Amino acid sequence: MFKLGNITCNKGEKYSGFWKIDDYNIPVTVIYGKNRGKTICISAGIHNCEYTSIQTAIDLANEFNPDNINGTLIILHTVNYSGFFKRVPRIVPEDNKNLNRVFPGEENGTVSEKIAFAFSKYLYPQLDFFIDLHGGDLFEEVMPFIYAPGIGEKEVIDFSHKVASNISLPVRVRSKASTGAYNSAAIQGVPSLLIEIGGNGNIESKNLDRYKSCLKEFLVYLEVIEYTTSSRRVEQKEITQANYLESPCEGYWYPRFKAGDLVKKDDILGEIKDCFGKELCTFRAEFDGIILYQTISLAIPKDDPLVAYGKLER
Structure with a gap:
């Protein structure tokens, strides 16, 4: 049983x-x-x-x-x-x-x-x-x-x-x-x-x-x-290094890529703007990698996940 x-x-x-x-x-x-x-x-x-x-x-x-x-x-x-x-x-x-x-x-x-x-x-x-x-x-x-x-x-x-x-x-x-x-x-x-x-x-x-x-x-x-x-x-x-970005403020979120896209070091992953379109934060990739997942809603609360990307080993 x-x-x-x-x-x-x-x-x-x-x-x-x-x-x-x-x-x-x-x-x-x-x-x-x-x-x-x-x-x-x-x-x-x-x-x-x-x-x-x-x-x-x-x-x-x-x-x-x-x-x-x-x-x-x-x-x-x-x-x-x-x-x-x-x-x-x-x-x-x-x-x-x-x-x-x-x-x-x-x-x-x-x-x-x-x-x-x-x-x-x-x-x-x-x-x-x-x-x-x-x-x-x-x-x-x-x-x-x-x-x-x-x-x-x-x-x-x-x-x-x-x-x-x-x-x-x-x-x-x-x-x-x-x-x-x-x-x-x-x-x-x-x-x-x-x-x-x-x-x-x-x-x-x-x-x-x-x-x-x-x-x-x-x-x-x-x-x-x-x-x-x-x-x-x-x-x-296998990915052994991944970055998980969270929002430092509430705002309007504009991702630049889609899940599964490859990114290069220093690529802009996305931006947060205020309700008047003024840029508040810009997020760049720290290494070459792949987008694992990301928030796609325009609204982003403070401390919520933005994007996760993993480092692809050479």
Whole structure:
């Protein structure tokens, strides 16, 4: 029997319902395969307006069943479930916190901290691998890429990157952060990844298809499913240095490039102006690189992310 809080699922069964964390509900599907194998969790909706990742999780939960799964597959459809219906980007509305910034959480903390704590205490210890699905928020565009952890035991980090290299996405970024669901899992000894595909509040079919194809490659590599893909392997480049720019003031944001564009050192990445068109700030690239993601909304609050770009090694 697989057990996660109030949820139980017997071998050969498929269960869909809500994981209850105090008064908070997270929609989940558990598929306990008839054959032995690894226990894998696919999580979506930690950021509630990253719709491509959420729809991908729902589609996969409907596609798989105990007959075509080896081991146990846990799919969290929308972790920030209350925020999804509020349509407020990034935060859990009950405490106004970014869930991905409070891991490993607090048992007696706010709602976000309790969710993160439940992941850390009850979910991660049961897993062989954790993969977190993300994408551009309502106001963001991203290029498709993978984050892999950089902090933790060497065996965990190396295996995470090995798995990532077998997914057909062009760029892998080695994270230097200790926060975030996937980084927290790795620190706790669970190999993990984060995938970024889609954005702008859309669920375009091409992005859904690409997301599902990548996840099937991931599940095939871990021998959870058997699947034949006709997609061609992509030569994946690793980024070990990335800059994450935030706005020093509120204003009107004018990016110069698009996600996935290559930039040269000293290129202007974008400008912030005031409501009269007066230039307030100009941001230049510190090295040759590639735009990973950026805000595309005209409005930019103080301290919000502007653009992230990574250094491409020669």
